[in-house]
């Protein structure tokens with residue numbers, strides 16, 4: 001039975017250095033609309049009124065915990081507070097259908113995602129919030145939710161393989177406290193559990209953005225970021241979507257690789273290792289024939305950056321690690337030797353792409369001069385943003401299911417940097433003359449590099465190294481593998 005009364009003590013509500021009170025009567029002025037995640041009727045309070053739950057966040061520099069759940073008991077809601085009214089749930093409506101029995105709810109806490117805040121977020125925010133709507137963790141029966149805390153890089157995949165074998169996977173909701181890696185692991189664990197005689201029914205996932213880039217989350221919530229200020233934070237939006245969202249099919253693609261391709265992952269426990277080019281002695285390799293993705297498949301600068309920024313020493317810098325590793329990579333300014341074929345519509349013939357390169361070819365955007373058939377950037381994506389403000393594919397709309405290709409030739413390190421910076425300005429790079437941008441059905445990159453350093457491709461943050469002369473083929477999919485909550 002859901003509890004209307006908050007179960008938060010003052011300490012919890014004062015995490016994040018919040019000065020606002022716990023469950024006492026609080027003036028409406030204490031409520032900041034952009035922080036509110038849930039409003040309930042205060043049925044257990046003698047004088048009625050409302051309980052307003054907010055996520056209070058503070059900068060890490062403020063000391064203490066970076067977030068906490070605060071609750072204010074207010075006699076009435078402000079008349080003009082339409083947001084609060086939208087976040088109001090009647091007792092009969094909690095938990096919402098996607099979190100209510102007979103659905104089985106799982107919470108996955110990815111301990112190494114982003115700045116490693118997922119465990120604290122679970123303890124200090126999610127768990128008390130779920131308790132408020134009548135959900136508690138359990139290990140024994142189906143009445144509560146199950147918690148999986150990652151212990152290794154295989155935990156989410158293992159969890160998802162089990163999920164995929166379950167005929168009732170479609171009746172489960174998985175709350176993921178992770179970055180994009182959690183999503184790709186879940187998709188591929190499910191894929192692994194499928195066979196000619198068994199296709200897992202699509203579970204529903206809810207994303208709480210605790211990774212570094214959180215590309216899928218930011219792309220799904222992009223329309224909210226353009227609302228008039230003050231806009232809710234990503235974590236506030238994540239909690240609102242968790243409670244109020246609608247499950248919708250998540251578009252996916254399949255990336256297939258040439259024989260001999262291997263999935264490689266960096267060591268996570270050697271903080272002394274930092275040089276981007278120093279090699280990764282302890283990297284793990286697993287043969288791979290294909291991966292399922294929902295975000296991005298790339299070759300060139302993007303894939304190299306994801307790989308070379310993934311060291312323990314860079315990871316502690318959060319999303320700044322990309323900028324730091326980029327600076328190193330741009331000094332090298334490698335031109336990637338590859339041919340790229342695209343099929344623009346299903347059934348149409350594939351055509352070869354020419355690396356766009358106006359500065360060395362008279363400004364006409366054409367290429368083809370001897371020795372210049374190289375690429376800096378080949379990236380196919382189903383989303384608009386790879387980070388909150390990095391709009392790699394500005395035409396993308398949440399869940400539009402369109403695969404778009406961004407590419408340019410060997411334009412040199414400085415110009416690559418300028419193009420990337422333009423992507424931070426609402427995706428202005430797609431208007432630059434050396435940048436190609438188009439919708440495709442399929443793209444195949446055949447890599448001619450000798451050095452393994454330049455034979456890495458990226459699928460949703462996972463890195464695959466192909467053999468000499470190897471390739472990656474990316475195809476948009478029509479089926480439905482998971483549903484995702486969208487707000």
Ligand SMILES: Nc1ncnc2c1ncn2[C@@H]1O[C@H](COP(=O)(O)OP(=O)(O)OP(=O)(O)O)[C@@H](O)[C@H]1O
Pocket residue numbers: 110111112113114115150151152153154155156178179180181182185210211212213214215268461
């Ligand atoms: N306890 C653990 N030990 C080792 N690896 C872990 C553990 N928990 C999670 N991981 C791995 O850490 C990585 C975290 O990836 P995730 O995408 O969630 O975060 P991120 O890379 O910081 O964010 P993003 O992909 O959004 O930029 C995943 O590869 C996951 O498998």
